Amino acid sequence: MSGFLPDYGAHAPFVAGAWAASLVVIGALIARAISYSRRVEAEARAQNKDGA
Amino acid sequence: MLSYLANPERFTRFSRALEPVAWGLAAAAALCGAWAGLFASPPDYQQGESVRIMYVHVPAAWMSLFVYATMAGAALSSIIWRHSVADEALRAAAPIGAAFTALALLTGALWGKPTWGTWWQWDARMTSVLVLFFIYVGIIALRSAVEDEFKAARAAAVLTLLGAVNLPIVKFSVDWWNTLHQPASVIRADGPSIPLSMLAPLFAMALAYMALYAALLARTVRTQLLERSLARRAAKRAPSAISLTPAGEAT
Numbered sequence: 001m002s003g004f005l006p007d008y009g010a011h012a013p014f015v016a017g018a019w020a021a022s023l024v025v026i027g028a029l030i031a032r033a034i035s036y037s038r039r040v041e042a043e044a045r046a047q048n049k050d051g052a
Numbered sequence: 053m054l055s056y057l058a059n060p061e062r063f064t065r066f067s068r069a070l071e072p073v074a075w076g077l078a079a080a081a082a083l084c085g086a087w088a089g090l091f092a093s094p095p096d097y098q099q100g101e102s103v104r105i106m107y108v109h110v111p112a113a114w115m116s117l118f119v120y121a122t123m124a125g126a127a128l129s130s131i132i133w134r135h136s137v138a139d140e141a142l143r144a145a146a147p148i149g150a151a152f153t154a155l156a157l158l159t160g161a162l163w164g165k166p167t168w169g170t171w172w173q174w175d176a177r178m179t180s181v182l183v184l185f186f187i188y189v190g191i192i193a194l195r196s197a198v199e200d201e202f203k204a205a206r207a208a209a210v211l212t213l214l215g216a217v218n219l220p221i222v223k224f225s226v227d228w229w230n231t232l233h234q235p236a237s238v239i240r241a242d243g244p245s246i247p248l249s250m251l252a253p254l255f256a257m258a259l260a261y262m263a264l265y266a267a268l269l270a271r272t273v274r275t276q277l278l279e280r281s282l283a284r285r286a287a288k289r290a291p292s293a294i295s296l297t298p299a300g301e302a303t
Contacts, residue, residue: 008101018105
C-alpha cells in the first residue's frame, strides 16, 4: 500500500484519472439538477407570495 | 404504469417518493463498487491494474445506450400520445445521456493508452459511440434552438427516433466489424466470461449509475413540470402586450 490507494504501479495515473473523471462528471450532474430545482422552487415561492 | 405516470400531478407525487430511495441506492452501490473495484478485486492477467478503469468505463458505456433507449421510448410516447411528461423526460434525459457518453469516451481513452498504447482509434465501437455523443448534442441543440415549445418537443422526438438507428450499431459493432474491442463478455447467451470478483464491482457501479439516473431524471422532470406550470400561470396573469389606440391601431 502507498497512500490511500493500493500501489497500481505505472497504471496508477490512468486509474486515478478515470475514477476522478467519473466523480467530476457525476458531481456536475448532481449539482446541475439541484441548482436548477432550487432556482425553480424559489421562483414558485416568489410567485405564490405575489399571488397571495 | 406509463399511462399512470403520464399525468403530471401523479408523476410529481411518484418522483417525490422515488427520489430518496434512488439517491440512497446510488450512494450505497457506488461505495460498494468503489471499494470492490479499487481495493478488493484482483488485477487482470492481461490488463493488469488498468482493469479497474473498466468498473467506471463499462457502466458509463451501458448507460449511454440505456439512457438513449429510454429517450427513444419517451419520444415514441410523445409522438403517439402527446404526453407532456414524455416530452419533459426526453428533455431531461438528453444531457444526462450526453454526460455518460462523454464519460465512457474519456475513461475509454484513459484505459486505451496503457492497454493498447493509444488514446484513440477509429474502430467501429469507438466511432459509433462518438456518433452517439454527437446525436445527444444535436438533440439538446435542436430542443433549445426552436422557440415554440410544441414544435421543439416534436422535432427533438423525431430526431431521437432517427438517432435510435445508431443503438444496434454501437451494440453489435464488435460482432459486425473487426475492432480493437473484444466481443461481448458479460451479456452472452452462455453466461459471462468474467469471474465473480470482477463482475461484482462492475454490477455495483452499473447499479449506482442506474439509480443516479433515476434520481436525476425524477428530480429534473418534476422541476421542468413545475417550471412549465409557473410559466403558464405567469402568462395568464400578465396583461396583454398589445394595446389599442383610440383609432383601433395596434401599437
